[in-house]
């Protein structure tokens with residue numbers, strides 16, 4: 281909406297009433313094609329600091345927030361529409377209805393998009409991209425995304441796909457053993473495990489800035505994949521040219537604009553190691569079949585591909601692992617060890633309480649402060665961790681679950 285207004289001669293300014301999160305909006309022009317017969321007052325998800333203060337010629341206000349900010353506009357004759365809020369997220373309960381009105385009533389398109397078509401299209405693209413005797417590496421983390429991506433690419437090129445799982449020293453308690461044994465028992469794809477923990481941890485020594493950590497981790501991952509390509513070249517006589525990653529659309533959105541691009545229209549939330557953290561001189565060419573999908577869509581695609589539930593239901597775990605869950609230097613003291621144990625106890629308690637599938641993601645964070653406590657009869661002055669658990673549909677918006685309701689979480 282802001283781009284539309286700015287481009288067509290209206291004005292957008294830093295807002296006096298910045299609106300974030302749940303907000304009620306009042307539909308002031310109920311005859312608008314955007315809302316049809318839908319409720320005059322609806323709850324929506326806002327996330328804006330700037331606001332529209334003057335409309336371009338021919339536009340009218342269709343909805344306002346209860347605070348008075350312009351929330352929806354239209355130009356009836358030209359059929360231009362703009363929304364200030366996010367109709368696409370589940371926190372805007374009637375948002376899908378509004379999008380339906382726009383797509384079907386205003387644009388006149390048909391609802392014929394199917395997940396199976398995405399699969400067919402991606403398999404076709406990969407087959408045409410990768411020559412008949414070329415080999416491909418897949419970076420497999422044990423998470424939903426890379427497992428679905430690997431299965432999809434395996435469908436397209438079969439045994440010319442070579443999966444690699446990297447132990448970067450930042451994994452959770454017994455993660456390497458657990459992931460490798462589930463790959464063997466449930467996935468039936470050959471996976472090579474490379475232990476690069478020493479290198480990752482020595483590169484991260486003394487680094488406190490999370491962006492810097494992500495860039496180092498992105499660079500080190502690629503170095504391991506290059507080394508793996510070299511190993512394969514010696515074994516099969518041909519160097520793999522492509523790297524499959526389970527990159528999702530939110531990774532791309534949050535990493536934009538690409539670092540160093542000089543573009544300023546959107547903020548970099550964080551440089552995902554697999555997008556904004558990639559080195560500039562990377563040789564491997566990327567295959568990212570899930571790049572335009574959200575997590576809930578990837579789970580649907582995974583079930584079409586018969587990926588086992590044990591993978592599809594896993595909580596997301598970031599590639600940079602515990603490095604981004606330790607605030608500060610990840611190599612200092614016993615931060616990683618403490619965090620591993622806390623995470624294990626927390627996740628186990630969530631499982632014991634039967635809440636694992638209901639919660640979208642749960643994790644512990646190691647804070648760079650110490651506090652006073654009592655253990656036995658003695659004073660302690662020790663680490664503090666934060667526990668967080670959220671529910672979400674697609675990872676774009678979330679609600680916080682209160683973890684201390686867990687009865688069995690005893691340390």
Ligand SMILES: Nc1ncnc2c1ncn2[C@@H]1O[C@H](COP(=O)(O)OP(=O)(O)OP(=O)(O)O)[C@@H](O)[C@H]1O
Nearest residue numbers: 419420421423424425426446525526596597598599
């Ligand atoms: N330990 C790892 N070994 C090999 N590749 C990895 C590893 N961690 C991450 N990757 C690669 O980086 C990509 C992005 O990682 P990210 O953590 O965002 O997602 P994910 O691990 O695939 O899935 P999820 O978010 O569901 O845990 C992965 O899809 C995978 O291709």
